[in-house]
Amino acid sequence: MNLAGVDLNLLVSLRALLQERNVTRAAQVVGLSQPAMSNALARLRRQFGDELLVREGRGLALTPVARELQHAVEPALGMVERALRIQASFDPSTAAQVFRIAASDYGMTLVADRLRYLGRIAPRVVVDLVQIDHGFVRDSETVMRRVDLLVAPRAFLNGYPNEPLSSERWVALVDAEHVGERLAEEDLHGRTLVGLFHDLGSGAHIERLLTVRGITATGSVNAESFSAVPALVEGTDRIAFLPASLAERLQPGYGVRLLEAPFLGEPLVECLYWHRSAQRDPAHQWLRRLILGAAAAGEAVASVS
Helix, strand or coil: CCHHHEEEEEHHHHHHHHHHHCHHHHHHHCCCCCHHHHHHHHHHHHCCCCCCCCEEECEEEECHHHHHHHHHHHHHHHHHHHHCCCCCCCCCCCCCCEEEECCCCHHHHHHHHHCCCHHHHCEEEEEEEECCCHHHHHHHHHHHHCCCCCECCCCCCCCCCCEEEECEEEEEECCCCCCECCCCHHEEEEECEEEECCCHHHHHHHHHHHHHCCCCCCCEEEECCHHHHHHHCCCCCCCEEHHHHHHHHCCCCCCCCEECCCCCCEEEEEEEECCEEEEECCCHHHHHHHHHHHHHHHHHHHCCC
């Protein structure tokens, strides 16, 4: 297809139509009149040779072609928006920009520590933290185009630039009535574990550490959220494993204890991943420096105070 004959503004209308499945609401999202959005839909139908939206009951439904387009349009527009915002330089004190960082709830705590001075360094910059989900594994390229940064364990993704963000040991969570100060490997046999969904990053890491020792990491209860784990251990004979700093944050308020697990010697290394297209973007470089260098963030605050 020759892009010279294509109105790329139609992609913005297409995204709104696919998301809203309603011409009036899509018009409001984009800032067009309802007749203008209807005209855009007609042009899109001619462009793709498909109805895209068809009447179903009281609403509109996506055709198979529209569903395919839905997977392609969002990352494509994300790339366009990223390209348009690239500048020769980036001044955080005056820039107005929104960044998206995907992470587990544990990853979000790591990022939060590094965003402590954001309001003072970059008062008009907004950082949206979004939950990592199964889509990152199934279609990482599409998802990586939608976010600026991803926080995930080392080797979670291949082929993307990355830098280590943190490294810490695993600890065991047990009920407060548990006897003993340390957890030995033999203590796990015959005990029920709280599992972490293995394809969401850190769950895969602990699963591998346990599996090589002949221990099944999937429990009778499995969770996507780290923050749910203490409640799943309290009052039971279950055992769970969490990164030490997160376990210490979550312990208060629950009847659980933290035990060292020296047999899990390999630490959890979380990395910051980004798409190759953002490598030389000055705004993105600034964000990476901010997240990766807490000390540098403190220096930046001092320089603007």
